[in-house]
Amino acid sequence: MSTLPEAPSARASSDPIRVATTPNSAATAGLPVENEEVAFDIRNFSLWYGQRQALVDVTIKIPARKVTAIIGPSGCGKSTFLRALNRMHELTPGTRLEGSLRHFGSDLYGPGVEAVSIRRRVGMVFQKSNPFPTMSIAENVLVGLRLNGVRDKAVLQERLEKSLHMAALWDEVKDHLNRPGTSLSGGQQQRLCIARSLAVQPETLLMDEPCSALDPLATAKIEELIQTLRQEYTVVIVTHNMQQAARCSDRTAFFYMGKLIEFGNTRNMFTNPGNPQTEAYVSGRFG
Amino acid sequence: MPGPGSRAPDIAFKWVAALAASMIIVLIVLVGWQLYAGSRMSLSKFGPSFLWSSEWDPVQDKYGALPFIFGTLVSSLLALLIAVPLGVATAIFLTELAPQKLRQPIVMAIEMLAAVPSVIFGLWGIFVLIPWLRDHLFVWLRHYFGFLPLFQGPIYGVSMLAAGIVVAIMILPIITSISREILRSVPNLQREAAYALGATRWEVLKIAVLSYARRGLFGAAVLGLGRALGETMAVTMVIGNRPQISASLFAPGYTLASVIANEFTEATSDLYLNSLFELGLVLMGVAIMVNIAAQVMLKSMTGSGPIKVN
Amino acid sequence: MAASPYLPTERFARWRKAKSTAVTCVLVLCALAVIAPLFLVIYFLIVHGSSSIDINFFTQLPKPTGEDGGGMANAIVGTMELLAMASIVGVPLGVLGGIYLAEYGSDKANDWLRFAADVLNGVPSIVWGMVVYLMLVVPFKTFSAYAGGVALGLMMVPLVMRTTEEVLILVPQSYREAALALGVARWKVIMVIVVRTALKGIATGVIVALARIAGETAPLLFTALGNNFWNHNLKEPIAALPLQIFAYAISPYDDWHRQAWAGALVLMALILALNITVRILSRDRTHNH
Ligand SMILES: Nc1ncnc2c1ncn2[C@@H]1O[C@H](COP(=O)(O)OP(=O)(O)OP(=O)(O)O)[C@@H](O)[C@H]1O
Numbered sequence: 001m002s003t004l005p006e007a008p009s010a011r012a013s014s015d016p017i018r019v020a021t022t023p024n025s026a027a028t029a030g031l032p033v034e035n036e037e038v039a040f041d042i043r044n045f046s047l048w049y050g051q052r053q054a055l056v057d058v059t060i061k062i063p064a065r066k067v068t069a070i071i072g073p074s075g076c077g078k079s080t081f082l083r084a085l086n087r088m089h090e091l092t093p094g095t096r097l098e099g100s101l102r103h104f105g106s107d108l109y110g111p112g113v114e115a116v117s118i119r120r121r122v123g124m125v126f127q128k129s130n131p132f133p134t135m136s137i138a139e140n141v142l143v144g145l146r147l148n149g150v151r152d153k154a155v156l157q158e159r160l161e162k163s164l165h166m167a168a169l170w171d172e173v174k175d176h177l178n179r180p181g182t183s184l185s186g187g188q189q190q191r192l193c194i195a196r197s198l199a200v201q202p203e204t205l206l207m208d209e210p211c212s213a214l215d216p217l218a219t220a221k222i223e224e225l226i227q228t229l230r231q232e233y234t235v236v237i238v239t240h241n242m243q244q245a246a247r248c249s250d251r252t253a254f255f256y257m258g259k260l261i262e263f264g265n266t267r268n269m270f271t272n273p274g275n276p277q278t279e280a281y282v283s284g285r286f287g
Numbered sequence: 288m289p290g291p292g293s294r295a296p297d298i299a300f301k302w303v304a305a306l307a308a309s310m311i312i313v314l315i316v317l318v319g320w321q322l323y324a325g326s327r328m329s330l331s332k333f334g335p336s337f338l339w340s341s342e343w344d345p346v347q348d349k350y351g352a353l354p355f356i357f358g359t360l361v362s363s364l365l366a367l368l369i370a371v372p373l374g375v376a377t378a379i380f381l382t383e384l385a386p387q388k389l390r391q392p393i394v395m396a397i398e399m400l401a402a403v404p405s406v407i408f409g410l411w412g413i414f415v416l417i418p419w420l421r422d423h424l425f426v427w428l429r430h431y432f433g434f435l436p437l438f439q440g441p442i443y444g445v446s447m448l449a450a451g452i453v454v455a456i457m458i459l460p461i462i463t464s465i466s467r468e469i470l471r472s473v474p475n476l477q478r479e480a481a482y483a484l485g486a487t488r489w490e491v492l493k494i495a496v497l498s499y500a501r502r503g504l505f506g507a508a509v510l511g512l513g514r515a516l517g518e519t520m521a522v523t524m525v526i527g528n529r530p531q532i533s534a535s536l537f538a539p540g541y542t543l544a545s546v547i548a549n550e551f552t553e554a555t556s557d558l559y560l561n562s563l564f565e566l567g568l569v570l571m572g573v574a575i576m577v578n579i580a581a582q583v584m585l586k587s588m589t590g591s592g593p594i595k596v597n
Numbered sequence: 598m599a600a601s602p603y604l605p606t607e608r609f610a611r612w613r614k615a616k617s618t619a620v621t622c623v624l625v626l627c628a629l630a631v632i633a634p635l636f637l638v639i640y641f642l643i644v645h646g647s648s649s650i651d652i653n654f655f656t657q658l659p660k661p662t663g664e665d666g667g668g669m670a671n672a673i674v675g676t677m678e679l680l681a682m683a684s685i686v687g688v689p690l691g692v693l694g695g696i697y698l699a700e701y702g703s704d705k706a707n708d709w710l711r712f713a714a715d716v717l718n719g720v721p722s723i724v725w726g727m728v729v730y731l732m733l734v735v736p737f738k739t740f741s742a743y744a745g746g747v748a749l750g751l752m753m754v755p756l757v758m759r760t761t762e763e764v765l766i767l768v769p770q771s772y773r774e775a776a777l778a779l780g781v782a783r784w785k786v787i788m789v790i791v792v793r794t795a796l797k798g799i800a801t802g803v804i805v806a807l808a809r810i811a812g813e814t815a816p817l818l819f820t821a822l823g824n825n826f827w828n829h830n831l832k833e834p835i836a837a838l839p840l841q842i843f844a845y846a847i848s849p850y851d852d853w854h855r856q857a858w859a860g861a862l863v864l865m866a867l868i869l870a871l872n873i874t875v876r877i878l879s880r881d882r883t884h885n886h
């Protein structure tokens with residue numbers, strides 16, 4: 001584990017065509033630059049569970065339409081950080097936070113801002129797949145749209161197909177869309193959950209260890225899917241798998257004990273980390 | 288390990304314990320057999336027509352169960368109609384909304400409600416609830432909904448509706464506490480999935496919680512029905528005890544359990560007593576079947592996790 | 598990125614929020630409606646009951662029909678006697694049955710026994726009265742305290758059995774193994790080590806069952822029957838608080854109504870006391886472990 005995975009990490013991020021088609025990422029190959037579009041602008045962000053501080057003074061700019069990986073040892077606050085990005089942490093009673101969090105310029109915690117509307121714009125995929133067991137595959141995908149009042153059959157059908165295509169699930173389920181969502185395999189269920197998040201067309205997708213319960217084949221499918229997503233979406237993914245972070249992310253943030261230790265271009269982080277703790281962690285010499 | 292000398296007491300003890308445990312089965316058989324034995328005369332005299340004959344005339348020695356079956360079903364269903372929405376809503380309130388500090392006191396209040404004996408509900412029903420129903424709620428209902436046959440006719444106070452309300456209060460605790468267990472067994476991931484889609488609290492309840500829990504909640508309702516069917520004292524005290532079948536909920540009625548409670552010690556002829564036993568047989572048959580259905584439903588809902596059904 | 602064509606309109610979002618708020622309000626109201634009856638019952642019990650209670654209530658026998666005054670001394674004592682008899686029937690059967698479930702039975706048999714216990718729990722209480730009537734009243738040609746005690750005792754069996762099993766299972770397996778390894782006979786291990794360890798839990802279960810049957814009226818109607826005098830012989834009918842409350846509540850006399858409220862208050866106090874005992878016992882239990 002001390003040698004770094006090299007080849008795969010270059011696979012997508014250095015793809016010349018993709019760089020050319022997304023104007024804002026002209027400088028992807030290099031370090032973060034000043035004028036790239038920012039999805040999340042987070043400053044001096046701290047979060048407490050009751051008395052216990054889980055995040056300490058985090059300042060980070062997560063770029064738009066790129067994949068940002070969050071890595072760090074267990075318990076360092078990765079999930080906490082991710083869940084604060086669409087205010088899911090509010091479901092845990094007794095949490096409190098400080099600092100400023102902006103998503104495409106608008107304050108996530110501003111007065112009068114509804115968590116409901118934020119979560120529609122910032123979707124989330126969980127470690128364990130959680131399709132609604134009483135709904136069919138199609139209903140699972142479309143439930144978010146239905147909640148938002150979309151009734152038009154044609155629109156629903158179009159979104160259903162598009163979301164399932166994007167989640168690379170369409171071919172596998174197109175003939176039995178009416179079966180329960182839970183009739184699928186674990187990997188398929190996870191992709192179904194991704195399709196469900198994509199159907200409402202969020203601007204950003206948060207993924208908390210989406211592959212940790214999956215076998216290598218299913219993992220590869222999801223990683224492929226993340227590559228296609230980055231054209232349209234901002235993706236923030238928490239992962240324990242260094243190769244996965246190296247393979248499919250553009251930027252990597254390393255957290256340790258609630259602090260953001262280092263944030264930078266993924267290739268730099270893995271080949272030439274600026275911080276000895278990062279180096280120790282990515283090379284597997286940690287703890 | 289135990290020598291040969293200590294084997295005998297060991298085996299004896301095991302058998303005594305097994306005997307005690309098997310008493311459960313013995314009791315079920317005993318209850319069924321005794322009720323059957325007690326009603327043999329009316330079973331052979333009236334046959335199955337006992338169930339749909341509506342005549343109950345001790346003077347002529349003619350007996351039919353229909354008014355009592357009707358009264359039992361209507362009062363129990365009324366009770367369910369009131370108690371299920373209230374109980375499930377309270378369970379939702381307790382698991383999904385209530386601030387942590389409020390939960391324990393409310394749960395305790397509900398447990399206390401469960402501890403109030405039937406006869407005290409009956410006493411309260413006679414002297415507090417019925418006068419209020421007679422003078423206010425029933426008058427109001429007749430005024431605004433009098434076009435429905437359900438709310439027509441003279442108001443006495445004692446009535447099918449009064450019985451339904453009292454029984455509803457009595458089955459609320461069990462429906463609430465079982466519903467609460469069911470809702471607590473809904474995985475948090477389901478709620479999070481819905482929240483992450485941008486669902487409002489009500490939408491989360493609808494798509495993630497209630498749809499997941501609906502079978503179990505149905506089981507809770509069926510269990511409540513099992514309890515309602517057998518309620519005796521409070522019902523006897525507020526239903527009016529008249530063996531009639533009326534469309535009006537303001538009219539008095541009679542239930543299987545309450546006719547047994549009232550007339551058992553006064554049964555003058557053997558056939559009379561046998562008929563009362565047959566009513567008991569019907570009551571127990573229905574109550575046990577409903578109970579078994581509820582147990583099965585709740586078991587399949589919660590997997591192996593035990594649900595206290597007390 | 599172009600604005601999503603499917604973004605909800607501002608109005609629709611407000612409508613969803615309003616709906617959610619409305620549902621929340623309804624839920625709160627329902628919860629209030631559920632606990633309201635408790636307070637209404639307790640309030641009237643205290644108001645009517647406390648104004649009717651006096652020393653006579655605890656010391657005197659009921660007065661003949663229509664005469665004012667008198668008390669329920671015999672019914673209070675009768676209820677205690679009935680509970681004692683019920684325990685004599687219900688506790689050994691229930692506890693031994695629970696021991697079998699926890700210590701011996703096979704998984705499959707236990708599933709059935711548990712299921713049967715839950716079914717038995719669902720038998721309407723009036724049915725117990727009828728069954729015991731045929732078993733003990735008809736053969737001996739008299740209503741009796743015994744019959745009432747047996748009816749209540751049989752109702753206790755499934756309750757005590759289930760709670761006993763639950764607490765015995767919580768006793769760590771290592772206790773049993775340690776004692777068995779010393780060569781102690783299995784039945785002694787169970788009685789001396791396992792049951793002793795779980796004694797408080799078993800007692801709690803018994804008290805829960807007593808609190809449940811203390812207010813039962815229906816099973817006593819055709820077994821214990823009720824009695825206006827002291828019971829000197831358990832082969833004869835005996836008075837009980839719930840029976841007396843019932844009889845007085847449906848009577849036409851105001852003074853008896855007053856006494857019914859007083860009786861109800863005393864009965865409720867007794868049941869509450871049992872429940873509080875349970876709470877204290879189980880609080881200790883959770884503290885110790
Ligand atoms: N609900 C909670 N209440 C109290 N403390 C919590 C809660 N959730 C998390 N924590 C604490 O916050 C810290 C960060 O937790 P978090 O779940 O964000 O870690 P993580 O980096 O996602 O770990 P993992 O890799 O194991 O998923 C941990 O120390 C944890 O103990």
Ligand SMILES: [Mg+2]
Nearest residue numbers: 078079080208
């Ligand atoms: Mg985590």
